[in-house]
Amino acid sequence: MSQQAQQGQLKRSLDLRAIVFLGLGYMTPMVVYNTFGLVSERTNGAVPTAYLVALVVMTFTAISYGKLVRAFPGAGSAYTYTREAIHPNVGFLVGWIALLGHLLFPLANVLILRLYMEYVFPDVPGWMFVVVFAVIITGSVALSMRGTSNFNGILLIYSLAVMVIFTVLISMQVSEGRGTGTLLSGAPFVGTDFDMTNIIYGATLVCFSFIGFDAVTVYAQEAKDQRVMPRAILITVLIGGAIFLLGSYFAQQRWPDVSEFAEYTGNPLPHFGFIAGGDVFMWFFTAAGFxxxxxSGLASHASVSRMLMVMGRKGVLPKRVFGHVSPKTHTPLTNVLIVGLVSLGAMFLDLDTVASVINFGALIAFTFMNISVIAWFAIRQGKRKNGKDIFNYIVMPVIATLLTVMLWVNLDEISLTVGFIWLGVGVIYLAFITGGFNKQPKGFDESEPVTGFNKVADEA
Incomplete structure (x- = not known):
C-alpha cells in the first residue's frame, strides 16, 4: 500500500481529459433516448428545445460550481458548500434532500434495465427482471466496492460510436422522406404545438440527463492540477449538452411525434434501434444502452452506499447501522443491502415519476449551490465593490438561481409532494440530532477519505 493510501490521501493522477470522461460516463449520453418518448409527449415534439433550456440552466450552475470548487478544493458536494457558505443547518437539509436523489438513482438504473428486458422478452413479468438485476448489482457491490472507472472510457466510446451510427441510419431515413422529410429544419425546436409551459416542464424531465456533471467535483483531490476543475465541470456540461441536443434533434426529425412508438414511450431506445437498423442493430443499440x-447502476449503488457510510462514520446517521464495514468483504454491507432494497421499487414505479423525484433533489442542490456563491463571495468575502465582482458573484449566480427555481417550481405534483415529505422528515431528524437546533449538526463530505476505510478505498 502506498504512503498516500496509508495516510488516507488520494493519488493525484487525473488530468482534464480523464475527469471529463468520468463525468460524461456518469451522465450516460444514451439516456437521451431512454427519456425521449416521455419528453416528446410533454413538449408536443420539441425535445431539443427542452434540452436547450436545461443546458442554459446547467451551464450557469456549472459556472457556480467552478467558483466554489476553487474556494473549497477539498470538497465535492453541495452540502459542504452550503454548510460553509450559508449555515450548517441549511447545509444539512440540502444534503438530506440530495440524499433522496442518490438513493433513487440506483433504482432508476434498475428500472431502465427492466424496460430494456421487457422489450426483448415481453412475456416475462417485469418484476422478475427487477429482482435479478437488483440482486446482481447489490451482490457485486457487496463483494467489492471496485468502481467502473477503468471501463468508463471504453463504454463511453462504444456508446458514442453506436449513437453516431444510429444518427446516420435515421438521417438516411429522413432523407428518404420519413419523419419530417428534411435534415435541416426548425421543426424539432417548435414541435407540433409550441407551448413554453410545456417546454419548461420538459426541461425539468431532461435535467435527469445532466445529473452526474457535478459528480466530477469529487475528483478534486485526485486531479493532477486542481485548477482544471472549473474547466472540467463546464466542459462536461457543454459536451454532454451538445450530445443531448444533437441526439434529440435527429431523433425528433425522424419521429416528430410519438405515434410510431406510442407503446414504448416509457423507454423507446430498443424500438428506435429496431426501426433504424432492424433486429441486428437493435441488439447492438440496446447492448450499448444496457x-x-x-x-451507472454499479457506480451509483457503490457511491450512495459509501455516502451513507461516511454519514454513519461522522455521526450524522446512526453509526452502529450505517458506519459498519463488514470484516469479511471490507464493504459497507448494511448500506449496500439497504440501497438494494430501495432498488426493488423499480417493480412498480415508472421512469417519469422516479426521474422527477430525483430532479427535485438535484434542483434544490443546484439552487442552493448558486445562492452559496453569493453568500460566500459577495457577503462573507466582501467581493461586491467593483463591477467585475458584482457581475461574477451577484449577477451571474442570481440568474442561475432564478433559472433553477423556474425549473424546480414546474416539477410535477408527485415529485413535489414526495420531496416535501422527505424534507419534513429531515427537519424532524435535524431537530433530534441537534437537541432542538441548540447545536450544529456534524459535518461530512462524501468525497473525503474516512479513517478506517482504507481497505475499501483501495478497492474503490
Whole structure:
C-alpha cells in the first residue's frame, strides 16, 4: 500500500481529459433516448428545445460550481458548500434532500434495465427482471466496492460510436422522406404545438440527463492540477449538452411525434434501434444502452452506499447501522443491502415519476449551490465593490438561481409532494440530532477519505 493510501490521501493522477470522461460516463449520453418518448409527449415534439433550456440552466450552475470548487478544493458536494457558505443547518437539509436523489438513482438504473428486458422478452413479468438485476448489482457491490472507472472510457466510446451510427441510419431515413422529410429544419425546436409551459416542464424531465456533471467535483483531490476543475465541470456540461441536443434533434426529425412508438414511450431506445437498423442493430443499440446503464447502476449503488457510510462514520446517521464495514468483504454491507432494497421499487414505479423525484433533489442542490456563491463571495468575502465582482458573484449566480427555481417550481405534483415529505422528515431528524437546533449538526463530505476505510478505498 502506498504512503498516500496509508495516510488516507488520494493519488493525484487525473488530468482534464480523464475527469471529463468520468463525468460524461456518469451522465450516460444514451439516456437521451431512454427519456425521449416521455419528453416528446410533454413538449408536443420539441425535445431539443427542452434540452436547450436545461443546458442554459446547467451551464450557469456549472459556472457556480467552478467558483466554489476553487474556494473549497477539498470538497465535492453541495452540502459542504452550503454548510460553509450559508449555515450548517441549511447545509444539512440540502444534503438530506440530495440524499433522496442518490438513493433513487440506483433504482432508476434498475428500472431502465427492466424496460430494456421487457422489450426483448415481453412475456416475462417485469418484476422478475427487477429482482435479478437488483440482486446482481447489490451482490457485486457487496463483494467489492471496485468502481467502473477503468471501463468508463471504453463504454463511453462504444456508446458514442453506436449513437453516431444510429444518427446516420435515421438521417438516411429522413432523407428518404420519413419523419419530417428534411435534415435541416426548425421543426424539432417548435414541435407540433409550441407551448413554453410545456417546454419548461420538459426541461425539468431532461435535467435527469445532466445529473452526474457535478459528480466530477469529487475528483478534486485526485486531479493532477486542481485548477482544471472549473474547466472540467463546464466542459462536461457543454459536451454532454451538445450530445443531448444533437441526439434529440435527429431523433425528433425522424419521429416528430410519438405515434410510431406510442407503446414504448416509457423507454423507446430498443424500438428506435429496431426501426433504424432492424433486429441486428437493435441488439447492438440496446447492448450499448444496457452496458452503460449497468455501469451507472454499479457506480451509483457503490457511491450512495459509501455516502451513507461516511454519514454513519461522522455521526450524522446512526453509526452502529450505517458506519459498519463488514470484516469479511471490507464493504459497507448494511448500506449496500439497504440501497438494494430501495432498488426493488423499480417493480412498480415508472421512469417519469422516479426521474422527477430525483430532479427535485438535484434542483434544490443546484439552487442552493448558486445562492452559496453569493453568500460566500459577495457577503462573507466582501467581493461586491467593483463591477467585475458584482457581475461574477451577484449577477451571474442570481440568474442561475432564478433559472433553477423556474425549473424546480414546474416539477410535477408527485415529485413535489414526495420531496416535501422527505424534507419534513429531515427537519424532524435535524431537530433530534441537534437537541432542538441548540447545536450544529456534524459535518461530512462524501468525497473525503474516512479513517478506517482504507481497505475499501483501495478497492474503490
Amino acid at each position: 452496458a452503460a446503464t449497468m455501469a
